[in-house]
Amino acid sequence: MTGLRERKRARTHAAISEAAIALFLERGFDEVSVAQVAEAAEVSKRTLFAYFAAKEDLVVHRFADHESEAARVVRARPPDAEPLAALRDHFLDGLRRRDPITGLNDVPEILALTRMLLETPALRTRMIRFQQGAEQALAEALQDTVGVPALTARLAAVQVVGTSRLLLMDNSRALVGGQSADERYPEAAADAEHAFTVLSEGLAAYM
Numbered sequence: 001m002t003g004l005r006e007r008k009r010a011r012t013h014a015a016i017s018e019a020a021i022a023l024f025l026e027r028g029f030d031e032v033s034v035a036q037v038a039e040a041a042e043v044s045k046r047t048l049f050a051y052f053a054a055k056e057d058l059v060v061h062r063f064a065d066h067e068s069e070a071a072r073v074v075r076a077r078p079p080d081a082e083p084l085a086a087l088r089d090h091f092l093d094g095l096r097r098r099d100p101i102t103g104l105n106d107v108p109e110i111l112a113l114t115r116m117l118l119e120t121p122a123l124r125t126r127m128i129r130f131q132q133g134a135e136q137a138l139a140e141a142l143q144d145t146v147g148v149p150a151l152t153a154r155l156a157a158v159q160v161v162g163t164s165r166l167l168l169m170d171n172s173r174a175l176v177g178g179q180s181a182d183e184r185y186p187e188a189a190a191d192a193e194h195a196f197t198v199l200s201e202g203l204a205a206y207m
Contacts, residue, residue: 013051016041020058025112029059029120056126059117066101067130070160071137074145083146084203087160088196091167095188098181103171104188106181114172135161152206159203163195 019041023032034055038048052058070087077086094102100110117123139157142148148156170191174184 009051012043012047016043016048016051017058017061021062021113024059024116025109029116029123054126056122059113059123060126060130062113063101063127063130067133068137069101070134070157070164071141074138074141077145082200083142084160084196084200087164088192088200091164091192091196092189095185095192101168102188103168103175104181104184106175111175115176118169118172118176131161131165148206156203156206159199163199167192167195 016037020032020037023037023040034048035045037055037058038045041048052061070090073086073090074083077083091102095104098105100114103114105111105114117127135154135157138160139150139153142153142156143150146153167188171184171188174188175181
């Protein structure tokens, strides 16, 4: 059972994040200061930085749970399932569910957040660190569950995470450009199938 202190921290974390996102979407990421976010959330700057190490983290933390998602899929797959097949199925399921991490979600607030991520250099740079964390977690999962050498696992992880990011970006740009998620879905699913087939064929001898 979650204690009172943990629940209070969770509420404060959520309040700061919600205030920040609302301001960023209204005025633009670069036009809002950390002090303005703290004021809107009714906390001090010191408190804000106790929850978020940098301004960019006020946005990117929304993706924090996804950083180790590919690794979790690999570790949780059935014993007879190949890692890439499990990752492909997971991505395709995400497309069907319109999971924002696939780029295929046109809910107005999420689409506005996607547009901000695409258009803000500081946020794109911060997402590179997110990608590197995903690569490391996936490489460790491949080493542990498949038994491949460290270098092979790292090479595979870079390709898988990079491919997923490419698919995400293509879908995001299509939706920001005016397509609906339903209109984009058939091409998004076909692209994902093709991308993971290419990965599977290229890595088959090593995985």
